[in-house]
Amino acid sequence: MTGNPDLKQKQLMRRAELVLKEHTLLTLPVDLEALAQAVGIHLREMESKTEGVSGMLLRYGDQFGIMYATHVDNEGFERFSIGHEFGHYFVDGHLDHIPFDDGAHRSRAGFVSDDPYEREADYFSAGLLMPSSLIGPILRRAQEGLPSIEAICGEAKASLTASAIRYINETDDAAAIVVSRQGQVDYCFKSEALKRLKGQSWLRKGAPLPTGTLTASIAARPAAERRGHRDETETDILDWFGGERAVRTVEQVVDLGRYDRVLTVLSCAQLVDDTYRDEDDFDESDEAMEARWTPRFRP
Structure with a gap:
C-alpha cells in the first residue's frame, strides 16, 4: 500500500x-x-x-x-x-x-x-x-476493550483478531491491540485517540514483547499450558510504548491458539476525556471546566 x-x-x-x-x-x-x-x-x-x-x-x-x-x-x-x-x-x-x-x-x-x-x-x-455503519452501534453498547471486540466478533461472526482490528479502527477509546507469536510482535494497531498521546514509540513486527508485562509472562509459557488462557491486569502505557506521561492502562490478554499467537488489548480510559492539552498553556472557562469534569457515559 x-x-x-x-x-x-x-x-x-x-x-x-x-x-x-x-x-x-x-x-x-x-x-x-x-x-x-x-x-x-x-x-x-x-x-x-x-x-x-x-x-x-x-x-x-x-x-x-x-x-x-x-x-x-x-x-x-x-x-x-x-x-x-x-x-x-x-x-x-x-x-x-x-x-x-x-x-x-x-x-x-x-x-x-x-x-x-x-x-x-x-x-x-x-x-x-464488519462494515463501519453496523459496527458503530455495537461499540456504543459495549464496554471498552475486549468486551467490545467480543461483541463485534459475535454479531459479525468474524475472527477475534479481525474484530480487534476493526475495534481499533472505529473506536473513540484510547486503545491498542498487539498480536504476538513466540514472544515477538506480529503486528500492532493504535486507535486515533491513543496516537495523540505524545512521545510514544511503536512496536514493529519482530520486536520482543516488553519485559515485565502480563503478555510477556503468558507468552513465555508452553503452548499447551496457556491454550485458551485469558487474564487481565493494570499496567501503564509507558511500559508498552514509552512516552512523556504515565497513563493507567488495562492490559487484557487472550491466547488465540491458532498458530501459537496471543492477542493483547490495551485500554486507557483515563484518556477518553483528556483534552491532550498542557494545563499550564491555557485558561479554561468555567463552562469548559464543568464539561471536562462532568462524567460521560456511553448511551
Missing part, C-alpha cells in the same frame, strides 16, 4: 461496504454465500488436511471461484478467508497483479503476509464482514 496507509485502509473498508450496499446485503452477519451468488462466484471448501494457505481465488477465463481452508475449524477465520478472496476480486488492480498458478491464486489471510496485495485483501475482508 502506497501513500497514507491509514487513508488506504479506510478506502478499502469503505469499498467493501459499498459492495454490500450495491447488493443490498448490508446486515450482520454478512451473507457471504448470497454475495457469491450475486456476482457469479462459486464457493467451495478446501480439503481439511490442506494447510499453509487460507484460501484460493480460482480463475478460468471470465469465471471465478473461491476455495477456503477448513483445517483451523474456526468459522470466523473461514469467513475472513472468504472475504479476503473477495478482496482480490473487487479491489482495483488485484486481478492484474496477483499471481495465478494453473488458474489458482493461493492466499495467506489474517494480517500475516507482508505482500501489499495480501494486506489490502485483509483490510477489504475486515470491512466486508
Whole structure:
C-alpha cells in the first residue's frame, strides 16, 4: 500500500461496504454465500488436511471461484478467508497483479503476509464482514476493550483478531491491540485517540514483547499450558510504548491458539476525556471546566 496507509485502509473498508450496499446485503452477519451468488462466484471448501494457505481465488477465463481452508475449524477465520478472496476480486488492480498458478491464486489471510496485495485483501475482508455503519452501534453498547471486540466478533461472526482490528479502527477509546507469536510482535494497531498521546514509540513486527508485562509472562509459557488462557491486569502505557506521561492502562490478554499467537488489548480510559492539552498553556472557562469534569457515559 502506497501513500497514507491509514487513508488506504479506510478506502478499502469503505469499498467493501459499498459492495454490500450495491447488493443490498448490508446486515450482520454478512451473507457471504448470497454475495457469491450475486456476482457469479462459486464457493467451495478446501480439503481439511490442506494447510499453509487460507484460501484460493480460482480463475478460468471470465469465471471465478473461491476455495477456503477448513483445517483451523474456526468459522470466523473461514469467513475472513472468504472475504479476503473477495478482496482480490473487487479491489482495483488485484486481478492484474496477483499471481495465478494453473488458474489458482493461493492466499495467506489474517494480517500475516507482508505482500501489499495480501494486506489490502485483509483490510477489504475486515470491512466486508464488519462494515463501519453496523459496527458503530455495537461499540456504543459495549464496554471498552475486549468486551467490545467480543461483541463485534459475535454479531459479525468474524475472527477475534479481525474484530480487534476493526475495534481499533472505529473506536473513540484510547486503545491498542498487539498480536504476538513466540514472544515477538506480529503486528500492532493504535486507535486515533491513543496516537495523540505524545512521545510514544511503536512496536514493529519482530520486536520482543516488553519485559515485565502480563503478555510477556503468558507468552513465555508452553503452548499447551496457556491454550485458551485469558487474564487481565493494570499496567501503564509507558511500559508498552514509552512516552512523556504515565497513563493507567488495562492490559487484557487472550491466547488465540491458532498458530501459537496471543492477542493483547490495551485500554486507557483515563484518556477518553483528556483534552491532550498542557494545563499550564491555557485558561479554561468555567463552562469548559464543568464539561471536562462532568462524567460521560456511553448511551
